[in-house]
Amino acid sequence: MNRYLPLSILALAILAFATLLLVIAPGIQISRHAAPPGLKPYTEQELRGRDVYVSLGCVYCHSQQPRSPDQAPDGVRGWGRPAIAADYTYDAPHQLGTMRTGPDLLNVGARLPSRDWHLAHLYQPRAIFDWSIMPSYPFLFQRKDSAGPEDVAVSMPAAFAPESGVIVAKQDALDLVAYLLSLDRTYPAPANALRDDGYSQPVEP
Amino acid sequence: MSKDPKRMTNTRHRPDENFEPYEPHRRIPWPLIAFAGALGLWGAATLLDSRQDVAAEQAERLVADNLKTGQNSEPGSTLFAARCATCHQPDGMGVRAAIPPLSGSPFVAQGPELIAKILLRGIDGPIRVNNHVFDGHMPSFASTLTDSEIGELASHVARHFGESSQTLSATEVASLRGPAGEDSSFKGGAEIAATSGFSLGDQPAFVSVSAGSLAPEISSLVFSGRGEQWACASCHGDLGQGKETTPRLAGLPADYIVKQLDDFAQGRRLNESMRMVVNTLSDSEKRKLAEYYADLRVPSNARPELGGNLARGEELALRGDWSRNVPSCFSCHGPSGFGVAPEFPALAAQHAAYTTNQLSAWAGGHRKNSSLALMERISSELGDADRRAVADYLASLPPVPAGTSEKTASIGDQP
Numbered sequence: 046m047n048r049y050l051p052l053s054i055l056a057l058a059i060l061a062f063a064t065l066l067l068v069i070a071p072g073i074q075i076s077r078h079a080a081p082p083g084l085k086p087y088t089e090q091e092l093r094g095r096d097v098y099v100s101l102g103c104v105y106c107h108s109q110q111p112r113s114p115d116q117a118p119d120g121v122r123g124w125g126r127p128a129i130a131a132d133y134t135y136d137a138p139h140q141l142g143t144m145r146t147g148p149d150l151l152n153v154g155a156r157l158p159s160r161d162w163h164l165a166h167l168y169q170p171r172a173i174f175d176w177s178i179m180p181s182y183p184f185l186f187q188r189k190d191s192a193g194p195e196d197v198a199v200s201m202p203a204a205f206a207p208e209s210g211v212i213v214a215k216q217d218a219l220d221l222v223a224y225l226l227s228l229d230r231t232y233p234a235p236a237n238a239l240r241d242d243g244y245s246q247p248v249e250p
Numbered sequence: 251m252s253k254d255p256k257r258m259t260n261t262r263h264r265p266d267e268n269f270e271p272y273e274p275h276r277r278i279p280w281p282l283i284a285f286a287g288a289l290g291l292w293g294a295a296t297l298l299d300s301r302q303d304v305a306a307e308q309a310e311r312l313v314a315d316n317l318k319t320g321q322n323s324e325p326g327s328t329l330f331a332a333r334c335a336t337c338h339q340p341d342g343m344g345v346r347a348a349i350p351p352l353s354g355s356p357f358v359a360q361g362p363e364l365i366a367k368i369l370l371r372g373i374d375g376p377i378r379v380n381n382h383v384f385d386g387h388m389p390s391f392a393s394t395l396t397d398s399e400i401g402e403l404a405s406h407v408a409r410h411f412g413e414s415s416q417t418l419s420a421t422e423v424a425s426l427r428g429p430a431g432e433d434s435s436f437k438g439g440a441e442i443a444a445t446s447g448f449s450l451g452d453q454p455a456f457v458s459v460s461a462g463s464l465a466p467e468i469s470s471l472v473f474s475g476r477g478e479q480w481a482c483a484s485c486h487g488d489l490g491q492g493k494e495t496t497p498r499l500a501g502l503p504a505d506y507i508v509k510q511l512d513d514f515a516q517g518r519r520l521n522e523s524m525r526m527v528v529n530t531l532s533d534s535e536k537r538k539l540a541e542y543y544a545d546l547r548v549p550s551n552a553r554p555e556l557g558g559n560l561a562r563g564e565e566l567a568l569r570g571d572w573s574r575n576v577p578s579c580f581s582c583h584g585p586s587g588f589g590v591a592p593e594f595p596a597l598a599a600q601h602a603a604y605t606t607n608q609l610s611a612w613a614g615g616h617r618k619n620s621s622l623a624l625m626e627r628i629s630s631e632l633g634d635a636d637r638r639a640v641a642d643y644l645a646s647l648p649p650v651p652a653g654t655s656e657k658t659a660s661i662g663d664q665p
Contacts, residue, residue, distance in 0.1 A: 113557070114556060114557050114634075114638065118634065120557070120602075120603060120606075120638070121603065121606045121607060121610060121637070121638065122495075122603075122607070123603040123604070123607055125555075125603075126555050126556075152494065155493050155494050156493070156494045156495055156496065158484065158496075159481070159485045162485065162523065173522050173523055175522075200477055200480065202478045206478075233555075
């Protein structure tokens with residue numbers, strides 16, 4: 046080990062090369078694409094809901110990246126068209142996820158647009174799907190004797206409802222549902238969109 | 251070399267190793283050259299001559315083919331076969347008492363501009379064509395055809411059935427789109443006659459039927475839900491337009507909707523969310539909800555979005571695939587996929603993700619409520635690519651023009 050200088054230069058050069066190809070070049074490529082006209086920035090409430098989504102670890106079971114038909118039948122499942130880079134313009138950090146224990150959620154707001162459905166499902170997934178393995182999130186709700194004028198009551202079948210009183214959504218639950226309903230990337234992808242088409246041929250205009 | 255004198259003497263008697271055989275040059279006799287030249291000229295002349303023959307033969311074959319298949323290569327004829335002939339028939343004679351004829355129609359005789367206007371707006375009201383009154387329900391093609399396609403189609407119809415020689419360009423169609431496109435369907439022949447200024451004979455008056463007032467308890471079911479059941483509109487949209495895997499309900503036959511609600515409850519059709527919703531509905535509520543959605547009309551918000559092959563989808567919808575014993579969709583679901591009450595739902599303008607989802611559900615045994623197990627068998631014959639192709643094609647069609655009451659609404663309205 047007596048050639049520190051050339052070794053260090055070589056190591057730094059390899060690192061610089063990797064940074065160029067893996068960080069700088071994709072950064073330049075992505076920065077050329079503006080946000081699609083159909084994509085709205087998150088509202089304050091949706092951003093709070095996004096924080097709840099992150100803190101509950103939803104990303105461990107739910108991806109947010111529908112694949113092209115050649116990679117997975119995501120379109121047939123109703124999970125939406127293949128995602129493009131610009132879909133994540135307002136997501137920092139993105140919640141792409143790697144696990145699909147549950148369904149992909151990038152278009153859940155379009156697929157399941159009902160707030161009441163989401164509240165019932167978050168309180169007790171088994172109330173709707175008796176086979177669901179999703180955890181329930183009762184701590185996002187509270188039991189009250191009667192719902193106040195501002196309260197959003199959750200409708201539950203008798204088997205899952207409390208013996209008396211009503212289930213009312215806490216602010217965190219409402220924020221989370223607002224975030225879920227904002228997940229709607231069903232606007233058409235621009236022709237020059239940056240995306241992974243898998244093995245499929247680009248569609249002729 | 252000189253060390254082996256014996257060998258040297260031997261080689262002296264052999265022929266030279268480097269000798270190459272040769273033939274002295276002799277000229278080709280001139281008659282042969284002349285003969286070859288003449289052959290060449292004759293060949294070239296024959297070649298040129300046969301080109302004309304081939305062209306003539308190809309033209310003849312094309313005409314024969316077109317006669318056989320009832321098509322020709324005129325612009326617009328393919329569009330006519332795919333978009334119009336399913337109702338108005340390939341010969342433009344229509345269907346007695348149901349679909350007005352194009353051939354000999356005074357509307358068609360006015361030229362391509364009026365035809366394009368009707369294509370853009372559709373017709374929704376009574377119309378008199380050649381002394382017959384029809385209950386006109388023609389969809390608007392404004393969202394499904396491009397300007398140049400509408401121009402070609404209108405010119406083709408005018409030329410073929412109206413003996414007009416005018417053609418309509420894409421830019422002219424674009425200028426019609428402005429004023430005509432924003433409006434809803436023509437309220438029958440009377441409005442067409444009034445707005446176009448052409449004399450189109452006596453046209454029956456449009457009788458406005460006010461939208462049947464929705465019973466308050468049904469309205470609250472649709473828009474706010476009840477007890478453990480959330481609102482219909484919270485998933486299916488304010489006007490039953492649906493999205494992605496949530497189906498479009500507007501314009502589906504009422505009997506079909508009631509049957510589906512019963513099937514959700516009985517488990518013949520598996521959908522956990524719907525099963526929970528229908529649990530608390532009484533039979534009369536199901537009927538009233540179904541009638542409400544059957545009468546709604548709303549523009550299409552479906553798009554082909556699964557990357558399916560639209561040409562293949564059109565093939566399956568119009569002609570089926572008999573190599574796999576798959577009949578055409580329209581043979582049961584009606585011309586242009588408008589549905590045939592009570593059994594067959596409308597397919598036109600249904601969301602592609604929903605359609606392909608249901609085809610998968612039939613094939614996979616999650617939906618077992620099709621009469622005679624027709625759809626179960628058809629779906630299992632279709633591969634994934636075919637399901638996407640046909641779903642995308644159906645999503646590209648204009649929506650069903652349902653009912654007779656005036657309930658045209660745009661997405662976002664609430665009664």
